Amino acid sequence: MKQNIYDNDIFFNSYISMRKTGVTYNDFVEQPAIKSTISSLNGKTVLDLGCGNGQFSKYCVDNGALKVTSVDISKNMIELAKKENNHDKIDYICTPIEDLEVKNQKFDIIISSLMAHYIEDYTRLIEKIVSLLNTNGEFIFSTEHPIVTARKEMNNWIIDGDGNRLHWGLDNYQEEGKREEHWYIEGVVKYHRTISTLINTLINSGLVLEKIIEPQAIPIGLEKMPKLEDEKRRPSIIVIKARK
Template sequence: MKQNIYDNREFFEYYTNMRDTGVTANDFIEQPALKALLPVLKGKSILDLGCGAGAFAKYCIEHDAFHVTGIDISSNMINLAKEKNPDEKISYLCSPFEDLDLSGNQFDLVVSSLAIHYIKDYTSLVKKVNELLKDNGQFIYSTEHPIVTARKEMNNWAKDKEGNKLHWALDHYQEEGKREQHWVIDGVIKYHRTVSSLVNGLIDNGFALEKMVEPQSTAEGLEKMPKIVNEERRPSFLLLKARKINTN
């Protein structure tokens, strides 16, 4: 059974309230880095994997994209997207990525924000994205950094007796696979993969890697969210940008 934590009432309320503050690592690290990797969006047909509440889909339309298809497994998120970010140029579909049934070679760009680490079969996903993209189309995604997902325990910061953070504890890095955590609720499942597996999964399945980014905070983030300075000690996110190899 595919995981759908965002349709859990407790988790959904926590997550949407947190994102509504506008003071998160998403706002000051991940989203600025993701948007910096985007090509010119004018006239492009875009697939947003894990569209959530539709903010990124709306951003694309505001930057002259031709059309955006937003996919999310959560009915709560899709309903919220239709309520908060409706647009005649956006189609929202409630579906797991793995069950996508769309015709191939139709998108110029596929983007996914912090959803890949919930997918069990990365290779199958990459192959499906490749099929959906036009030749020379691009796949851009962010994921939790493998040094964050590696350790099986969640207490990754080693601290002194006063609770000061000494260093980030890294373990189990080469042991890929399922990680089960408590994040607001019990039983949140993510999948750990090494950096090389993420990169080679693209290269081995019809993509040329164009860019890899381990972002730090914006200046605004350091001002409004001082603890984010810890990104200078270890990155929370990894972003990859790849282009479908022309088959002609």
Template sequence: MKQNIYDDPNFFKHYRQLRKTKYNFNNSLEQPALKSLLPDLYNLKVLDIGCGMGEFAKYCIENGAQHVTAIDISTNMLLIAQSEHAHQKIDFYQQSLEDFKATPSSFDCITSSLALHYMSDFHAMIGKITTMLRPNGLIIFSVEHPIATARQEMERWIYDIDGNRCHYAIDDYQDEGLRKHTWYVDGVIKYHRTLSSIINTLLSHGLAIEKVVEPIPDKEAIEKLPSLEKELRRPSFLLVKARK
């Protein structure tokens, strides 16, 4: 059964507050990295998987995309997307990727921001994405970095007696599969995969890896959001661009 944590009232209240802040990890690090991987979007048909509140879909239209099909499992997310980012060139659908249906070779570019690590069968999802891509089409996605998803326990930084970060502990890395973490609420389900599994799955479907990014914040970003400094010691996100 697919978890829909973003429709949990307590979780969504805190998540919404986080995303409303001017500077956060999404706006300051992950989204700039994702956008840097985009091709010239002029006249392209885009599928945005896990579209959330619709900002990225709107960005694609504003940057020349012909049309965006935006899917998300969350009612809460789509209500905001449709009220704040509605556009005649965007179709929002409340569907998971597992249930979404499209004819083969429907899209020039398929994007996903921090959604694929919620899906249990990565191999099947990449196969489905590959089928939906047109020849020479691109898949561009971000996930939580395997270093960040590896441990069974949520807390991974080791601190000294004065509360200073000493180092980051990695464990359970080769033990792929389901993880249950506490993030505002207990029992948030994600799936850990090694870096080699992610890359080799793309290759097994005939996709050519064009770029892999582990985003690093610049000095200006750290000044605006000091908690980003820890990204210099270990990455939170992994982004991949691959071509059919």
């Protein structure tokens, strides 16, 4: 299944309102971690898989990237990206990653921000990425942390009668596969994979693991969104960097 929640109007509008505030998890946890792992964008060709509103693609160009190819399944998102982050060095393409065909071109850097957990066939995704990467190229991606996706019953802060977060509930770790949760709309589908699957698949596809980050909030984030303190209690995402 190629899930396209971002073209659901209720989801899209809620998501956009949230992102517009500039006070989000992405701004204070995920994006700083992704950006910290890139050695240099200067003169590099970049493939941005699941580019959303194009903010990161624009960041790449602003930091010296030669050319950015930016892909998203959502028409809504690609329209928004073309409006808000248009640039002659960025090509926006609206297609599911699974169907992406790039001919006669490979990339120095492939980035994928919080997209992999929506993809059912992870092995195929990674094999495709490896085939699109130049030798010595970098693949950097973030995905929901297995600690967060494991339990089938999602939203796992275990809360007492007064609403205090007692601990994080974990279960079903070895049962990989579909997880459904409510996120603005019912039935958003994600795929749980173990740490070993996430990493061994990269290695088995010929990549060399360079770094793992389980990011916490940057200081300004803790100030503006105090609930990000909870990232110390359990990681929400994992950022992985590997090289071909």
